[in-house]
Amino acid sequence: MTDTPTQPADFWEARYRDAGRVWSGRPNGLLVREAADLTPGTALDLGCGEGADAVWLASRGWRVTGVDISATALERAADHAAEAGVGERTAWERHELGRTFPEGVFDLVSAxxxxxxxxxDQRGVLRSAARAVAEGGTLLIVLHAAWPSWQTEPPFDAAFPTLDGLLAELALPDDVWTLVTRETVRRPSTSPEGAEGFREDHVWRLRRH
Known part of the structure; x- marks a missing residue:
């Protein structure tokens, strides 16, 4: 048995390469809730994985750049987009966020x-995400608020943000940004063994003036 890679690029490439499809292929529910009323333009999907969010945005008229650290994930994302008939509205870039970041500005940056x-470097990446939002554009951040309720032994140490704590760390000026959504959302969650419970996520949506 080989040890689990500790370098981010190796870890995430192994995560996708050594498994079949990892995610459901459906867009994140909070993206659908928060972005459905936005006017389509250009979008940046950070940590796009196998591309479900990017494909959903493209199907609604957005031109989307999906970014991930895993080449395998990006290949699956491109295949998903082609199968959905939106390949021409999507582009895919490999970045180890925190080391490199896509160029340009976007009407929607989704993380x-x-x-x-x-x-x-989560905070550094999110600060870069804010800088990539065009005037009049939207920054959408969704993060887990805690381990699932059924998780009695966390598999690794993790620092979960608070609603106000993340905003304080990003320090986005009020004269540039308007906070549209600041909310904790609870959703059902089932353990691999079938235990029923819940998980809470934090969502922040901000509009740049």
């Missing part, structure tokens, strides 16, 4: 669950 058991 869902940028939380990792291996090294990730």
């Amino acid at each position: 869902h669950y940028l939380q990792s058991p291996v090294a990730l």
Whole structure:
């Protein structure tokens, strides 16, 4: 048995390469809730995984750049987009966020669950995400608020943000940004063994003036 990789690029590539499809292929519910009323433009999906969020946005008229650290995940994302008929509205870039970041500005920058058991400069990446939002654009951040209720032994140490704590760390000026959504959302969650419970996520949606 080989040891679990500790370098982020190796860890996430192994996560996707050594498994079949990892995610459901459906967009995150909080993206659908928060972005459904936005006027389509250009979008940046950070940590896009196998591309479900990017494909959903593209199907609604957005031109989307999906970013992930795993080449395998990006290949699956491109295949998903092609199968959904939105390949021409999507582009895919490999970045180890915190080391490199996509160029340009976007009407929507979406960061869902940028939380990792291996090294990730989460705050630095989210500050870069804010800088990538165009005037009049939207920054959407969704992060887990805690372990699932059924998780009695956390598998690794994790620092979960608070609603106000993340805003304080990002220090986005009030004369530039308007806070649209600041909420904790509870949703059902089932353990691999079938135990029923819940998980809470934090969601922040901000509009740049």
